[in-house]
Amino acid sequence: MTGYDNPRAILITGASSGIGCALALAYAAPGHHLLLGGRDPARLDAVAARVRDAGASCDLRVVDVRHRDEMANWVQMVDDQTPLDLVIANAGVSAGTRKKHTAASWSDADIFATNVDGVVNTVAPALAGMRVRKHGQIAIMSSLASFRAFRDAPAYCASKAAVRFYGAGLRRAHAREGIGISVICPGFVRSPMTDANDFRMPFLVETDAAAKRIRKRLMRNPAMIAFPLPMYLAVRMLALF
Numbered sequence: 400m401t402g403y404d405n406p407r408a409i410l411i412t413g414a415s416s417g418i419g420c421a422l423a424l425a426y427a428a429p430g431h432h433l434l435l436g437g438r439d440p441a442r443l444d445a446v447a448a449r450v451r452d453a454g455a456s457c458d459l460r461v462v463d464v465r466h467r468d469e470m471a472n473w474v475q476m477v478d479d480q481t482p483l484d485l486v487i488a489n490a491g492v493s494a495g496t497r498k499k500h501t502a503a504s505w506s507d508a509d510i511f512a513t514n515v516d517g518v519v520n521t522v523a524p525a526l527a528g529m530r531v532r533k534h535g536q537i538a539i540m541s542s543l544a545s546f547r548a549f550r551d552a553p554a555y556c557a558s559k560a561a562v563r564f565y566g567a568g569l570r571r572a573h574a575r576e577g578i579g580i581s582v583i584c585p586g587f588v589r590s591p592m593t594d595a596n597d598f599r600m601p602f603l604v605e606t607d608a609a610a611k612r613i614r615k616r617l618m619r620n621p622a623m624i625a626f627p628l629p630m631y632l633a634v635r636m637l638a639l640f
Contacts, residue, residue, distance in 0.1 A: 403536050403579050404618040406484035410434040410477060412464050412521050413490030415442035418540070418588055421610035422487060427453035434477045436462045436490070464490045464517030474524035482532060485617070488521040488562075489540045493555045507554035514558035518565065526569075526578070533577040538617055539566040543586045543625060546634045559584075563623075570622055579620035585609055586630035 409426050413419035415437030423435055427450040435450070435457060437443045443459045450457045460473050477483065491514045492505050505513075518539055529535030544552065545559035566582035573580060588609045604612075604627060616624045625631040 403620045408432045408481045408483050409485045410483055411487045411489055412436045415439045418609055419489040420446050421606040423450055425610040425614045427455040429454035431455040432481055433457045436460045438463055464520055465512045467520045470520040471524045478528040485536045486525040487538045488518045490517050491540055510554040511558050515561050518562045529578050530576055536579040538581050538583055541582050541584045543584050543630055543634045546638045581621055582623045583613055584625040586627055
C-alpha cells in the first residue's frame, strides 16, 4: 500500500473523450466521486451516464482549461466540498485535433495555452488544498513526444516537454508534504487526437488498455509512467542522437 491505491474524489480534465474518458471509466466504481471537466457538454453527459451506471457519483463542469480564473474557481469549489484525492491534468490538443473537424488547425499559441497553461491552471489550485491537508496526488499528462523535437509537431513536442519538466520539479518540491506527483508519457493511444493523424503510428495502444495501465501505475506513485516500452526506448535513443 502506498496511500494512493484507492482515491475516492477524482478530478479529470479533458474527460469528454480519449484517455480522459477512459480514465473516468477506469475509476468509476461505488464509493468513488468523479469531477469531470471538458468543453463538449453532450459528450460529457454521455461519459457521466456510463460512470453512474458503474456505480460512481459524478459532477460535470463545461470548462476551458485555458481560463485561469474559471479553473481556479471550479477546482477550489469542488475541493472545498469534497477534498480531492487525485487530480489528473489530462486536457490537451495537437495541431491536427481541430483540423479533423474544421478547416482550421490549432495554432502554436493555442497548443501552448491548452497543453501548458491548462495544466498549470489545473494543478496550481489543486495543490493549494492538498498542501494544507498534506495529502493528495496529481498526475500530469505529457507524452513520449516530449523527448524529441519532431519537425511536424514542434509546438506539441515543446508543450509536452514543458509539462514533463514542470511535473518533475513539482514532485521534488512537494515530496515531503505527502503529495504524490507523477508525469504520464504515453506513446500513440487511440483517441480523437490520434485519429487526426495521417501517418503510421507504431505500437498504437487501445484507449481502455492505456487507462487501466495508468491507473495501476499511479497506485505506486511513480515519478513517470512511460509506455509502450519499445516506443519509449526508441524515442530516448532518438533524443541521444
